Amino acid sequence: MKIQDFVKMLRSQWITVCVAVTVAVLGAVALTLLTTPLYQASTRLYVSAAGGASVAEMYQGNRLSQERVISYTELIMGETLAQRTIDKLGLDMEAETLRQHVKASAKPDTVLVDVDVLDESPVRARDIANALSDEFVSMVRELETPEDGSRPDARVVVEQRASLPTTPASPNWTLNLLAGLAIGLLAGTGLAILRGSLDNTVKDRESLEEMTGVGLVGSIPLDKERRTEPAISFGSDNSAIAEAFRKLRTNLQFLAVDHPPRVIVVTSSMPSEGKSTTAINIALALAEADHSVVLVDGDMRRPKLNEYLGLVGTVGLSTVLSGRASLSEVLQATKYPGLTVLTSGGTPPNPSELLGSLAAKKVLSELRAKFDFVIVDSSPLLAVTDAAILAAGSDGVLIMARFGQTKRDQLQHAVGNLEDVGARVLGAVFTMTPDRGSSSYSYSYYGDDASSRSRRAATPVESQDDAPTRAPTPELNAAPPKVDPPRQSNGVAVVPQTTSRHGHASAD
Ligand SMILES: Nc1ncnc2c1ncn2[C@@H]1O[C@H](COP(=O)(O)OP(=O)(O)O)[C@@H](O)[C@H]1O
Ligand SMILES: [Mg+2]
Structure with a gap:
């Protein structure tokens, strides 16, 4: 694992790290609060050996004291002295217990x-x-006094x-x-x-591209506002x-410039991956560019x-299909x-x-004749066959994958279902990508490295506009972005690649 992958993973798993740190710190607080406070009292002892009058003797005496000091520390931490102290103070305590609370150095x-x-207890x-x-002091006197009762060594x-x-x-x-x-931190990592x-x-x-076998054609960031108002007001909105x-x-x-898809099914593998929200806004975005668009709810x-x-x-599609109303009666402006x-x-x-x-089929072809684009919302591919059936009758399919939610095998299965019915997968779209910063529709998560850039194709944006009578769209007014050489992938996706101001190629 490269260091970048590691950092990326830690960033995506930051909640895990935070939870682990919080739990460990709370544990430490609890443990500290539950620990009985212990007070420490200290004394200092001075050891001297009987010295002589000469410098040599004094030196020797000092050396002897230094050597003794080591044995003395052992004696201080020993059971005998502990027992003597207990007896002297009349403590209700085992010598072994006291011993463990005494440290001599x-x-x-x-x-x-x-x-x-x-x-x-601080007093005790x-x-x-x-007392110890x-x-x-008395113990040393007893130990160091020679048999004949002369001066202790x-x-x-x-x-x-x-x-x-x-304290x-x-x-x-x-x-x-x-x-x-x-x-x-360690456990969290x-x-x-x-x-x-x-x-x-x-x-x-x-x-995403590996699982779907097609190029990424869009990344829709997570936008909390869409939960209350799924439709974006394109006229006034310049958000990410x-x-x-x-x-x-x-x-x-x-x-597919030679056969531009006009009847497009929006689908995904599982429910709640943003199909309906995305379908609405694809339709609105096309309508913003002065196309006539019909949005069909194919999720019955x-x-x-x-x-x-x-x-x-x-009333709607099912009403028309069951012959209880005509198409023009149920189309809603x-x-x-x-x-x-x-x-x-x-x-x-x-x-x-x-x-x-x-x-x-008839309804779809009527709609195709009437509108520039027919965008069809659909049910999840892995739940029912509805979306695959719709896809087979369309010009192409956009397959959604919810960032960090859709599983690789689900996506692979879903694409398999589309291939089984001979549907044409136009491209993959990431939905609800985490919003990082204002211009988050392009970010490094997409592995926008040189290799993926060179695999993508591009055509200058201006040449791609539709009917000349149509009003220019904002991106068409913009200066042509920096583009990579064109690529034709499976004869389908020709994806332009601009370079974002962060230096990453954007996901479009
Ligand atoms: N880009 C987005 N940002 C935030 N929430 C979104 C976004 N797209 C969809 N959602 C929310 O996710 C939920 C599922 O979306 P929906 O479009 O109904 O999915 P599906 O049609 O796949 O079941 C809805 O609550 C919707 O508001
Ligand atoms: Mg839906």
Whole structure:
């Protein structure tokens, strides 16, 4: 894994990392709060050996003291002294327990011994430290006094007595929180790597194109506003999502220049991947460029266009197909200039049969004759055959994949279903791509590297406009973008490639 892939994965899995860090830090806080505070009282002992009068003897005495100091630390932490201290203070405690709370350390090359005692009570910590030191002084006297009762070879004095500790020595908040943070970061990164390697959703241009076998023709960013108002007001909107649809519109005009598709089915593998929302806005974007567009709700099982566009839903395609109304009676004009909608109508018991009927073919060809573009919203490919049936009767299909949601195998299956009926897949569209920054319709997630750029084709944008009578669209007024040499892929997708200001080739 390259470092860029790693960073990309961490970015996409940032929630996992944040959750792990939060849990670990909260754990550290809980642990710290639950830990009984311990107070530390310390004394310092000074060890001296009986010296002589001469310098050599004094030196030797000092050396002896230094050597003794090591054994003394062991004695201070030993069970005998602990028991003596317990007896002296009348403590209700095992010698072994006390021993574990006593720490003695010798300073190298000195004759000093530091004694630290930990206890839940600050007073008792101080008393134990002092009593233990006093007991040690007597113990050394007993040990170091020769049999004949002459002067002891070494003696210990309590150089510094313990004072009352005011703040607990443990738990250590800073240390515990830092440890929690470190553990959280490590665990979070590990989990992110694991989840990233188990994640089989489509998240980049390469895998989308690999799974569908066609080029990426659009990336529609996630835009929360679309949940309340699916239709974009193209006249006044220059947001990232509106721009993304304009780019998709331009790309549609590049697709199969010899036989430009006019009846286009919008579909995807699963529900809720943005088919209806995308279909509406593709239609609106085409209408913005002065095309006459009819939007057909081919999803008879979960019709949404009437709801999303505030139209009558009770009569529509199914009504015409069942012969209860004529096409012109059910076509609904909308408040958007150039856009007519044929809603689904009531849900029939046999949608697949109706959509595969000759009547359906007739309706589509009537619409083709009447409008520049027929955009057909449809049901998910993996749920029912409706979309595949519609696709077979269309000029081409745009297959949607919801960023980070649609699974690779689902997408592959869906395209397989389309191929089985001989439908022509025009291109793939990413929907609900994470919005990163204002001009997010092009970003590095799509692996816009040199290789993918060279695989894409381009034709200068101006030459791609439709009827000369039509008003120029915003992108047609713009200076021609920097383009790569043309490519013809499976004789279908000719995708222009502009270079974004971030240096990445954009997804259009
Ligand atoms: N680009 C988008 N940004 C934010 N939300 C979106 C976008 N496209 C679709 N949605 C939301 O996702 C949900 C499913 O969209 P919809 O178009 O009905 O999908 P489908 O037709 O595939 O079932 C809806 O709540 C819709 O508002
Ligand atoms: Mg839908």
